[in-house]
Amino acid sequence: MxxxxxxxxxxxxxxxxxxxxxxxxxxxxxxxxxxxxxxxxxxxxxxxxxxxxxxxxxxxxxxxxxxxxxxxxxxxxxxxxxxxxxxxxxxxxxxxxxxxxxxxxxxxxxxxxxxxxxxxxxxxxxxxxxxxxxxxxxxxxxxxxxxxxxxxxxxxxxxxxxxxxxxxxxxxxxxxxxxxxxxxxxxxxxVGPPLTVGEALGPSMAAKGWPHAAAWAAQADRVAPTLVGGSWNRGGPDLGMSGSKRSWARMRVNGGTVANDVPGPEDSWDPAPDGTDMVKLTVEQTARLQGFPDDWSFAGTKTFRYRQVGxxxxxxxxxxxxxxxxxxxxxxxxxxxxxx
CATH class of the missing domain: 3.40.50.150 (Vaccinia Virus protein VP39)
Structure with missing residues (x-):
């Protein structure tokens, strides 16, 4: 048997x-x-x-x-x-x-x-x-x-x-x-509530000593909007259309671009709802929001790497x-x- x-x-x-x-x-x-x-x-x-x-x-x-x-x-x-x-x-x-x-x-x-x-x-x-x-x-x-x-x-x-x-x-x-x-x-x-952006990305935001990581993660208490890869033929990497960018802004994330690295000790952050100083996500962080394991690598330039993730x-x-x-x-x- x-x-x-x-x-x-x-x-x-x-x-x-x-x-x-x-x-x-x-x-x-x-x-x-x-x-x-x-x-x-x-x-x-x-x-x-x-x-x-x-x-x-x-x-x-x-x-x-x-x-x-x-x-x-x-x-x-x-x-x-x-x-x-x-x-x-x-x-x-x-x-x-x-x-x-x-x-x-x-x-x-x-x-x-x-x-x-x-x-x-x-x-x-x-x-x-x-x-x-x-x-x-x-x-x-x-x-x-x-x-x-x-x-x-x-x-x-x-x-x-x-x-x-x-x-x-x-x-x-x-x-x-x-x-x-x-x-x-x-x-x-x-069963149970879905994983939030803060829960998924909090450790990576703190990886290089960013002092605002815990505060940022606490207020990023919802799931991400749909990541959109965008056109392969034009434009740079961003996290989606206008509606998605507004959703990201409510989590104090700049959805208009993708960062080269996570924030460090000297990087500032404005927690105010109407503040303009927002954090940016890296390609690796967007991959984590897609459920890829941390050891999965993406070839190409930053734009092409994000296209593949999205x-x-x-x-x-x-x-x-x-x-x-x-x-x-x-x-x-x-x-x-x-x-x-």
Whole structure:
């Protein structure tokens, strides 16, 4: 009986497309899925993946150009996972606004023909999963999945309900072969209040002797707004649009830029609600707000490093989704190696 239980805890396999900085792949690794191949079309993202996991098989290519016939190791994997670029909010009304993003969704679903995974996981805009305006897009996806013999579930997860100090909603599509979808249960939210920004970043703010760290952390008593990576083609790093910047300002954080280092003994801070002297976050601190472990490194310049962080799927969300898919496939949660 023990031997049978251990065999069911075996490591499973996955193909990760549009892998980015590896947030989804890292979470799935923690849930017991080892990637046979990861692909992304950005050199800096591929560099990040190789930097952190030298043993991963990373392919720098566009999803639209990927031919599974040339990579037979991806055939019959347990999971095809895609952390795809977000469909624009206007796409349901004007599809041309998100032509590229929609083509990537279509390419992912068509990839099912050549890969034949046991399960599919697609993460995208929350509205794509639930809003009536996106029904035509969902119907096209669902029709192709049904043709291939997969049944599906659409739902929304919020990262703040899975150990991430950030109000970040994500639309999720899970599809499984045959009737296995009846055994799929979306991740259950954590019990208790979510982690706050102050709790997550307080120790790092104090790391270089900043005398205001404890006071700042005490008033940063809420979750962060959604981190936004922004355009790869223009602008520098900032924490989001105007509404997000106002939310950050209420926590006395300057959301208009990203710092090179945490504050030190000589740095000032104005706790007044209308004060202009606010603290700035580093790329490493934003990564912590995404749930990345402290030892996960990001390649590139500060702007490119932050872009990768902002566009990533939080690893704890990836882990929760991976565990839910494992359970539907008949595998209990794996034992985590020490250090995870």
């Amino acid at each position: 023990v031997i049978m239980e251990e065999s069911r805890r075996e490591r499973l396999t996955c193909l990760a497309v549009c892998a980015g900085a590896g947030g989804l792949a890292l979470g799935l690794e923690q849930a017991g899925f080892d990637p046979v191949l990861l692909l992304d079309n950005r050199p800096v993202a591929c560099e990040t993946l190789r930097l952190n996991r030298p043993g991963w098989n990373v392919l720098e290519t566009d999803l639209l150009d990927f031919d599974p016939e040339e990579h037979r190791e991806v055939y019959d994997v347990d999971l095809l996972a895609a952390g795809l670029p977000r469909v624009k909010a206007s796409a349901a009304v004007r599809r041309e606004d998100s032509d590229e993003e929609l083509r990537l969704i279509e390419a992912t679903v068509m990839l099912m023909h050549g890969v034949q995974p046991r399960a599919l996981l697609v993460e995208n805009l929350a509205e794509l999963a639930v809003k009536p305006a996106y029904e035509p897009i969902r119907s096209e996806i669902e029709a192709e999945l049904a043709h291939l013999g997969y049944r599906h579930r659409w739902f929304v997860v919020n990262a703040m309900e899975h150990g991430v100090p950030q109000d970040r909603k994500q639309g999720v599509l899970v599809a499984l072969k045959g009737d296995a979808v009846h055994d799929f249960v979306p991740p259950v939210p954590d 566009h990533a799927t939080p690893p704890p969300v990836g882990r929760a989704l991976g565990l839910a898919i494992r359970a539907a496939l008949g595998h209990p949660a794996p034992a985590l190696p020490s250090g995870w």
